[in-house]
Amino acid sequence: MAAVAIFDGHNDLLLRLWKARDFAAGAFLDSDGAGHIDLARARTGGLTGGFFAIYPPDDAPPRPEDALNGQDDGGVVDHPPTGPIAPDHARRATLEMAAILLRLARTRPDALRVCRTAADIDAAEAAGALAAIMHVEGAEAIGHDLQELETLHAAGLRSLGPVWSRPNIFATGVPFRFPGDPDEGAGLTDAGRALVRACDDLGVMVDLSHMNAAGFRDVARTSARPLVATHSNAHALSPSSRNLTDAQLDAIAERGGVVGLNFAVGFLRADGRRLSDTPLETMVRHLDHLLARLGEGGVALGSDFDGALIPAAVRDVAGLPALVAAMRAAGYGERLVTRICCDNWLDLLRRTLPAR
16 A cells, blocks of 8 residues: 655654764765664655654652653553753753754755745645654743743744643643553642643644643643644553543534644553553544544654653654555555544644735
């Protein structure tokens, strides 16, 4: 059968390059085989674009699940949120990762382009370059006056997760609990509501993936735009606090939003264990559930490449055709496969980004 184009809702390539101090993105361009994504493997796997996350990490000792591919140790991800991180550290890390993405796009437009408009996505596709949406995961680089939001938007920011799984001045991130309920902690602060309104005004998508339930409800009340979770799964199938309840999925469906399937095994498995032998059928079961709640236009992919332990059957971005084959084996028609793999994200972006 024909190859399927993939537009992915979340990757942590920039964090991997930043940690390695690879500011020229040589590991990506030279396709050195490190991590989950490089240029050659992206092309092999059919990746045409996606949301490139900028995540400012804290300075605490790393936890097992923070490692590039996690630890295949059979444990579960279960710990409270980390504390707030220093704004100066967050700003430096955020700007340095943004610079990596911008430099890559400037020096190799044949490989990757930062897309600010729907027309930019079309142009990247026509040129055979990856269409990159700049996304910030955790808004600690932004202050109360939101000046940094304006700067990041001018640089290309089009998607923002106000929190990672830790508190900041805007909201409370959902903790990593297994089993766990996402309805833990307070919602948006006054500053958080101002941030969401500013994002609406600028055309920046608000990502709910690491938001707790109270914050989710507050975003739904504050924003007039589609509700989106770029990389989350179904709580009904894997009761991690990081996953979305059916009530949340229904709210996203009502607002014409999209959820990207997270490949992290701890958010896929019913037992929450970090085991890479998690079968592709487990991923398809989550897709089935998401389709039942969101409809065929509301389900996409959000791999978490370079940020999580993923099923060995996929392994890295070059293995995406294995997931496509699993969808087909489960009886998904070609139109549905194409919508999940690419078209639903593109449709959302064309509804929310300026045309030009």
